[in-house]
Each structure stands twice: as structure tokens, then as C-alpha cells.
Amino acid sequence: MPMTPANVTARRRLDEIIRSVHRLRPLPASATRLLKELDDPHATARTVAELIALDQALTAYVLKVANSAALGYLIPCASIQEAVVRLGFQQIRSLVYSTITAGPLSARLSGYRLGDQGLWYHSVAVASSAHWLATALHYPDPEKAYVAGLLHDIGKLVLDQYVMADYNQIASMMRANRLPMWQVEERLFGIDHAGVGGLAATHWQFPTELTEAIRYHHAPNADLPDQRLAALVNLANALAPEDQTEDPVLAGKIIHPTTMVILKLTPEKIAPLAERLKEGLFVYQDRLQLP
Ligand SMILES: [Fe+2]
Ligand SMILES: [Fe+2]
Numbered sequence: 350m351p352m353t354p355a356n357v358t359a360r361r362r363l364d365e366i367i368r369s370v371h372r373l374r375p376l377p378a379s380a381t382r383l384l385k386e387l388d389d390p391h392a393t394a395r396t397v398a399e400l401i402a403l404d405q406a407l408t409a410y411v412l413k414v415a416n417s418a419a420l421g422y423l424i425p426c427a428s429i430q431e432a433v434v435r436l437g438f439q440q441i442r443s444l445v446y447s448t449i450t451a452g453p454l455s456a457r458l459s460g461y462r463l464g465d466q467g468l469w470y471h472s473v474a475v476a477s478s479a480h481w482l483a484t485a486l487h488y489p490d491p492e493k494a495y496v497a498g499l500l501h502d503i504g505k506l507v508l509d510q511y512v513m514a515d516y517n518q519i520a521s522m523m524r525a526n527r528l529p530m531w532q533v534e535e536r537l538f539g540i541d542h543a544g545v546g547g548l549a550a551t552h553w554q555f556p557t558e559l560t561e562a563i564r565y566h567h568a569p570n571a572d573l574p575d576q577r578l579a580a581l582v583n584l585a586n587a588l589a590p591e592d593q594t595e596d597p598v599l600a601g602k603i604i605h606p607t608t609m610v611i612l613k614l615t616p617e618k619i620a621p622l623a624e625r626l627k628e629g630l631f632v633y634q635d636r637l638q639l640p
Contacts, residue, residue, distance in 0.1 A: 504546030
């Protein structure tokens with residue numbers, strides 16, 4: 350590529366975006382320790398409960414979810430350990446990720462035109478849809494799909510200031526070429542929010558399949574080791590029912606052709622699936638509440 354002034358500016362901005370990712374604060378040590386424990390084959394409900402107990406906010410959240418009406422238990426949990434048994438390690442992992450990301454995901458993102466908690470509501474809608482779709486399509490770990498859905502747009506937190514600075518140009522490129530924002534980001538910045546999210550996930554040392562699901566959520570790739578995870582998030586992002594006035598193409602709510610192949614879907618299956626998803630989502634209502 351010839352080094353024109355425009356290219357130099359673009360290169361500098363890409364470097365700046367990557368530096369912004371490296372400046373992201375590390376995850377709280379308590380959360381990292383707990384996530385590691387949940388992956389340890391020797392972990393028990395007692396060792397997990399002991400680590401949860403070190404974090405007040407997480408303790409309150411775990412007890413609230415374990416005692417929520419959605420689970421249908423009549424007797425409240427007496428201890429954190431009982432709550433861990435009730436919910437299982439997979440759901441505890443989702444609650445840890447929700448606790449550490451709820452604050453940042455609730456911020457107002459002016460570049461993306463998202464008000465307070467706008468990204469949180471979208472993230473939980475996509476996470477819940479990914480969980481439901483994972484169950485419906487026999488993916489073995491629906492909670493993993495939940496976490497991937499929850500974190501899929503995390504790159505927007507970093508890219509927001511850059512989108513904000515060039516908003517008018519981005520909006521006119523979207524309208525003129527009928528492109529979703531992520532494709533315009535890629536053209537303008539050399540990276541889109543999915544790519545930035547993948548870098549952030551690497552920075553935080555998230556598991557590889559989670560990092561890849563974030564990285565490829567708009568364009569799943571059949572070569573990924575867990576190709577179905579990225580495809581489920583892509584499908585959930587497209588089908589999650591949301592109040593929306595914007596054109597679905599411009600809003601990026603489109604199913605990538607590779608998703609259809611990976612999940613063995615045909616166009617005729619989509620409308621009934623979306624209808625059943627809409628009906629199935631009420632059980633996830635509680636998860637919209639902030640931890
Ligand atoms: Fe996205
Ligand atoms: Fe999204």
C-alpha cells in the first residue's frame with residue numbers, strides 16, 4: 350500500500366486503537382481466581398463457594414439468582430454452597446462474567462448511539478437468545494453460548510470514541526453503500542468492533558473459544574475449533590427480539606451464510622425458530638437485572 354497521508358493517518362489510528370486495548374484495566378483478581386477454579390477438575394461446590402464469599406457483590410447476586418422464582422424452588426438457599434449446587438458451575442461462570450461486565454456494558458456509548466444500559470440490554474438479549482438457541486440446536490454447553498453472547502459486542506466499549514469522532518462519515522458510508530456499521534468500521538479503521546473485542550478478550554486471557562466467538566460474531570468461520578459457538582452468537586444477534594426502528598441490514602442484524610451452513614439451517618427454518626425463540630425468552634427475564 351502506498352504511504353499517502355491518508356494511509357499514514359489510518360495506520361496511526363489503528364495503532365492507537367490497539368494501544369487503547371492494551372490500556373484496558375485487568376480483570377479483578379477475585380474473578381480471575383474464581384474462573385480458574387471453575388475450570389479446575391478438582392474444584393468442588395465448597396471451594397467455589399469459598400471464593401464467591403470473598404466478593405460481596407457476587408455473593409448477593411448468586412443468592413438472588415439461586416432464589417429467583419424462575420428456578421421454581423420453594424425453599425430459599427441457606428448457604429452459598431447450596432446456591433452453587435443449585436445453579437451448577439456453568440451458570441456460576443455466567444454470573445461471574447455478568448458481574449464483571451455489567452458496569453462497563455451499562456455505560457452510555459455516544460458513538461454507537463446507545464443510551465445508559467443500551468448495550469447491557471442488547472448484550473443480555475443476545476446472550477439469552479444464544480442460550481435458548483444453543484439448547485434448541487443441541488449445542489452441549491448453553492451457558493458458554495450465554496457468556497459469548499453477553500460479551501460479543503465488548504469491543505464497542507473501546508471503539509466508541511473513534512466511531513464518535515467520525516460519526517458523520519460512518520453514517521453516510523452506511524447509507525450510501527447499505528452496509529452494517531461493522532463493515533464500515535473495518536473499511537475506515539482497518540478493524541471492526543468484533544476484532545477489537547477479540548483483542549480485548551486476548552488481553553484478559555479469556556478462553557480461546559470465547560475469544561474467537563467474539564472475534565467472529567459477524568462473520569463466523571467454519572475453520573474455528575468451536576465453529577458453532579461463533580455461529581450461535583451470529584444467529585442470536587440477528588434473531589434477538591429488540592425494539593428496533595433501524596433497517597436490520599444497517600443494524601447488523603443479519604444471519605451470515607456460513608452460520609446457516611455450520612448450524613445446518615435452511616431459510617424455511619428461520620421464521621419458526623425466531624417465533625419459538627420469542628416465546629421461550631420469558632424465562633430469562635431475571636438476567637436483565639443488573640448484578
Ligand atoms: Fe456486533
Ligand atoms: Fe450485537
